[in-house]
Amino acid sequence: MKSFVWIMLLHPLLALVMIQQASASPPPAYEGRRLYVSYCQLCHGTGGKGDGALAKAMKISPADLTTTVRSRSDSILTKIITGEGKPTISGRDRHNLINEAMPEWKNIFDKSQIKSLIAYLRFMSRAKHSLMGDPKVGLELYQKYCKVCHGEDGDGDGIMTNLLGIMPMDHTNSNETNSLTNAEIIKSILDGKGRFMPAWRNIISQGDVEALVSYIRLLSQ
Ligand code: HEC
Numbered sequence: 001m002k003s004f005v006w007i008m009l010l011h012p013l014l015a016l017v018m019i020q021q022a023s024a025s026p027p028p029a030y031e032g033r034r035l036y037v038s039y040c041q042l043c044h045g046t047g048g049k050g051d052g053a054l055a056k057a058m059k060i061s062p063a064d065l066t067t068t069v070r071s072r073s074d075s076i077l078t079k080i081i082t083g084e085g086k087p088t089i090s091g092r093d094r095h096n097l098i099n100e101a102m103p104e105w106k107n108i109f110d111k112s113q114i115k116s117l118i119a120y121l122r123f124m125s126r127a128k129h130s131l132m133g134d135p136k137v138g139l140e141l142y143q144k145y146c147k148v149c150h151g152e153d154g155d156g157d158g159i160m161t162n163l164l165g166i167m168p169m170d171h172t173n174s175n176e177t178n179s180l181t182n183a184e185i186i187k188s189i190l191d192g193k194g195r196f197m198p199a200w201r202n203i204i205s206q207g208d209v210e211a212l213v214s215y216i217r218l219l220s221q
């Protein structure tokens with residue numbers, strides 16, 4: 001323990017890295033996607049268009065979340081998902097009334113999970129490009145290779161930026177990431193960009209780069 005304290009005193013930079021790592025938490029849309037895949041995709045479909053496998057079997061039409069969610073506030077979305085606040089929203093919008101088989105999600109998710117789910121619904125309604133590889137693999141690679149420059153949250157303020165005097169791309173800006181196609185992002189990662197964005201071609205495999213593309217997109221807010 002003593003030597004640990006010494007390391008922290010001697011290497012302020014290292015201390016910073018450790019503190020950054022301690023506070024690591026996945027971005028809301030990433031967490032929301034995880035829950036969506038387990039609990040919602042079966043009806044609402046992979047891209048949120050309401051074409052999930054169960055929907056077809058049950059002959060019901062779940063909402064196309066990519067269009068409906070835009071006009072809804074967070075508080076209404078919370079009520080629809082949890083099934084709470086019945087008197088204030090009209091019958092059609094109440095999720096648990098849609099179908100007898102529909103669970104009341106309020107007993108399943110806590111507040112922060114609902115927030116993450118909403119972040120992912122908003123992500124789907126904005127997304128112009130589909131996700132490619134497994135974001136979980138992307139998260140691990142991002143932590144290992146990218147966050148020193150692009151920052152834990154992806155907003156481009158990693159600890160290396162001050163040292164190098166650079167401004168990496170802000171991945172939390174959905175307009176910026178949406179303006180790039182998957183192929184363009186893959187090319188920048190494999191071949192590098194400008195003076196300071198390294199080329200990862202010989203370090204990260206093509207499949208893993210695709211996983212990074214998914215993770216980078218989920219960083220957008
Ligand atoms: C058993 C199928 C089913 C599952 C599972 C399901 N939904 Fe739905 N959902 C529906 C149906 C059907 C509707 C359409 C309601 C309508 O338009 O009357 C709907 C509507 C919605 C709406 C309202 C859209 C709008 O703005 O009008 C939201 C939001 C929503 N679902 C979110 C979710 C989330 C989040 C999950 C996972 C936690 C989920 N749903 C799981 C069937 C399902």
Ligand code: HEC
Nearest residue numbers: 145146149166167168169185188189193194196197198212
């Ligand atoms: C040494 C710092 C550094 C590291 C490490 C780094 N980047 Fe970058 N990155 C940059 C800088 C600087 C830019 C802006 C380049 C420019 O536009 O000139 C950038 C830009 C990008 C862009 C935008 C490219 C475009 O076409 O506009 C993507 C995507 C990206 N980085 C992904 C990654 C990924 C994924 C990793 C980890 C595998 C990573 N970066 C690691 C510094 C870094």
